[in-house]
Amino acid sequence: MNDIPIKSALKRQIAALGGLEAAAELTGISKSHIQRLADINARDRVTLADAAKIDEIAGDPVILRVVAAALGYRLDALATDERGTNLRRDANTLIIKTAELGSAVSEALEDGIISDNEVVLLTKMLIDLQARNSELLKALQGRRTG
Numbered sequence: 001m002n003d004i005p006i007k008s009a010l011k012r013q014i015a016a017l018g019g020l021e022a023a024a025e026l027t028g029i030s031k032s033h034i035q036r037l038a039d040i041n042a043r044d045r046v047t048l049a050d051a052a053k054i055d056e057i058a059g060d061p062v063i064l065r066v067v068a069a070a071l072g073y074r075l076d077a078l079a080t081d082e083r084g085t086n087l088r089r090d091a092n093t094l095i096i097k098t099a100e101l102g103s104a105v106s107e108a109l110e111d112g113i114i115s116d117n118e119v120v121l122l123t124k125m126l127i128d129l130q131a132r133n134s135e136l137l138k139a140l141q142g143r144r145t146g
Contacts, residue, residue, distance in 0.1 A: 001070055001106065003045060009066040010038045010046055013058045026057050048096040061092070068095055071102050090136045097132055101125045 014034065017023040024031040029050060036044040051063040061075055068075040075095060104125060108118040 001103075004040055005066050005070065006046055006051075006063060007038055007040050009063045010034075010051075010054070013054050013060075013062050014038060016058045016060070016062075017054070023054070027053055029053070048099050052092060052096060064092060064095060067099050071099055073098070087136070087139055090132070090139060094129070094132050094136055097125070097129050101129055 014020055014023045017026055020031055020034060023029075024034055027034070027050075033044075036042045037046045037050070046063060048064075048067065051067060052061075055061040055063050065075040073095065076091075101122070104118075104122055108114045108122065114122075
């Protein structure tokens with residue numbers, strides 16, 4: 001996966017939060033770590049958990065939108081369900097888990113062989129993803145009116 005668009009999105013979020021020091025203070029992620037994550041020459045990658053945290057604090061899912069696009073998806077916001085189910089959070093979690101699966105598959109294929117341990121891990125990730133997808137679908141269907 002090309003990290004440059006993701007790192008560029010992170011840089012936009014850092015600016016939106018008021019700069020590197022403000023971003024570190026607001027997110028609880030160290031200044032040096034954020035700096036490495038945003039450096040296009042560094043091998044450090046933004047974790048989905050950090051991306052979600054930064055995006056949530058910034059109030060706009062800029063980084064997650066770029067990650068979703070890199071994986072061939074579009075990130076659309078969902079409304080909060082009247083019964084208290086946070087559909088946006090559930091949808092974002094589904095996107096994060098999908099991206100984590102994509103990363104795990106890419107890593108498993110790096111050497112051209114998927115080991116038995118990797119099959120077990122990927123299977124668990126797929127089962128979790130299917131369960132989360134089903135929960136989100138039920139929540140969305142429960143919101144339908146007429």
